[in-house]
Amino acid sequence: MDYEVFENYELKKHTTFKIGGNAKRAFFPYTTEAFSELLESLNNPLVLGGCSNVIVSSEGVNEDVIMTSKMKGYVIENNRISAQCGVKVPMIAQEAERKSLSGMEFMIGFPGSVGGAVFMNASAHSQAISDTFLKCRVFDTEKKKILELNKEEMKFGYRYSILQDRPYILLDAEFELRPGSKEDISAIMQRNLEFRKEKQPDLTLPNAGSIFKNPTNDSAGRLLEKAGVKGLKYGGAAVWMGHANFIINENNATSKDVSYLMNKMYNMVKDKYTIELVPEVKFVGIKSKEEDELWNTMLKK
Numbered sequence: 001m002d003y004e005v006f007e008n009y010e011l012k013k014h015t016t017f018k019i020g021g022n023a024k025r026a027f028f029p030y031t032t033e034a035f036s037e038l039l040e041s042l043n044n045p046l047v048l049g050g051c052s053n054v055i056v057s058s059e060g061v062n063e064d065v066i067m068t069s070k071m072k073g074y075v076i077e078n079n080r081i082s083a084q085c086g087v088k089v090p091m092i093a094q095e096a097e098r099k100s101l102s103g104m105e106f107m108i109g110f111p112g113s114v115g116g117a118v119f120m121n122a123s124a125h126s127q128a129i130s131d132t133f134l135k136c137r138v139f140d141t142e143k144k145k146i147l148e149l150n151k152e153e154m155k156f157g158y159r160y161s162i163l164q165d166r167p168y169i170l171l172d173a174e175f176e177l178r179p180g181s182k183e184d185i186s187a188i189m190q191r192n193l194e195f196r197k198e199k200q201p202d203l204t205l206p207n208a209g210s211i212f213k214n215p216t217n218d219s220a221g222r223l224l225e226k227a228g229v230k231g232l233k234y235g236g237a238a239v240w241m242g243h244a245n246f247i248i249n250e251n252n253a254t255s256k257d258v259s260y261l262m263n264k265m266y267n268m269v270k271d272k273y274t275i276e277l278v279p280e281v282k283f284v285g286i287k288s289k290e291e292d293e294l295w296n297t298m299l300k301k
């Protein structure tokens with residue numbers, strides 16, 4: 001089979017947060033065929049892409065882990081782009097720019113994969129991945145077969161796709177872009193990069209992007225700032241002074257440090273505004289008793 005496998009594999013070297021224990025086994029398929037075969041044979045594996053929206057438990061992960069990062073193939077034909085799930089989104093945004101195709105300018109500067117971006121319906125600067133999405137192939141891990149889903153079947157919403165509620169793993173996806181002016185596309189991408197530079201920590205300060213989702217018609221960053229979370233720290237994790245909806249790993253933070261800090265932020269906004277923020281980042285792996293309680297509160301379980 002066309003994959004590599006490693007035992008007792010340290011996950012923190014892949015996560016943008018630089019947090020995460022070991023996977024007993026980590027598989028790296030090179031093709032979507034090998035990926036599908038692994039999905040068919042392994043028992044409920046955890047699939048990870050760019051690891052930029054996850055808090056991986058410092059205790060590690062019990063399930064087998066499949067990393068999609070070696071599936072990097074994509075094809076551009078006319079104004080359509082087909083990409084395997086492991087392709088990094090800035091890479092296809094830049095390819096689209098080269099071909100004067102518009103619709104993916106927002107994907108410059110964030111470290112997600114196609115699989116993770118579709119799973120999350122990633123968005124920024126008034127664009128979302130759902131805008132250009134046409135269809136995808138998923139592996140149904142219950143029925144053990146490949147399905148094709150169109151845009152309607154994906155039920156995209158704010159930071160939501162059906163992949164979050166069904167046993168579907170994205171293999172590859174096709175997008176339809178609009179022909180545009182290369183100059184305009186490049187200018188928008190440059191503006192987006194400058195915005196990020198100003199408003200977001202770069203990855204020299206390990207982080208996982210926005211921690212909480214925006215409530216309807218409001219901004220989580222604004223509420224957190226007003227609630228006074230800037231300057232809060234727990235263990236090695238700290239709220240970034242540049243934007244209150246970012247946590248940075250300042251000094252060997254653990255998943256528990258981040259979970260405690262998130263819970264404190266959540267409670268401060270709840271106490272001041274009676275608004276219950278919902279985490280945008282996903283916790284994966286073994287939850288300690290404390291982490292379980294902290295996350296159950298925030299996810300209202």
Ligand SMILES: Cc1cc2nc3c(=O)[nH]c(=O)nc-3n(C[C@H](O)[C@H](O)[C@H](O)COP(=O)(O)OP(=O)(O)OC[C@H]3O[C@@H](n4cnc5c(N)ncnc54)[C@H](O)[C@@H]3O)c2cc1C
Pocket residue numbers: 016046047048049050051052053054068085109110111112113114115116117118119120121122123124163168169170171200201202203207208209210282
């Ligand atoms: C500096 C920084 C800036 C960011 N800016 C933005 C932004 O502007 N907008 C935005 O929306 N997000 C942003 N993010 C968050 C993140 O990059 C996106 O959510 C991204 O799309 C996640 O992709 P990923 O491949 O890293 O997913 P991962 O973190 O690897 O996984 C996220 C979830 O997707 C699942 N998943 C991954 N691959 C697959 C697959 N093939 N099939 C099914 N499920 C899968 C995982 O199991 C997990 O539950 C930012 C993050 C950082 C660190």
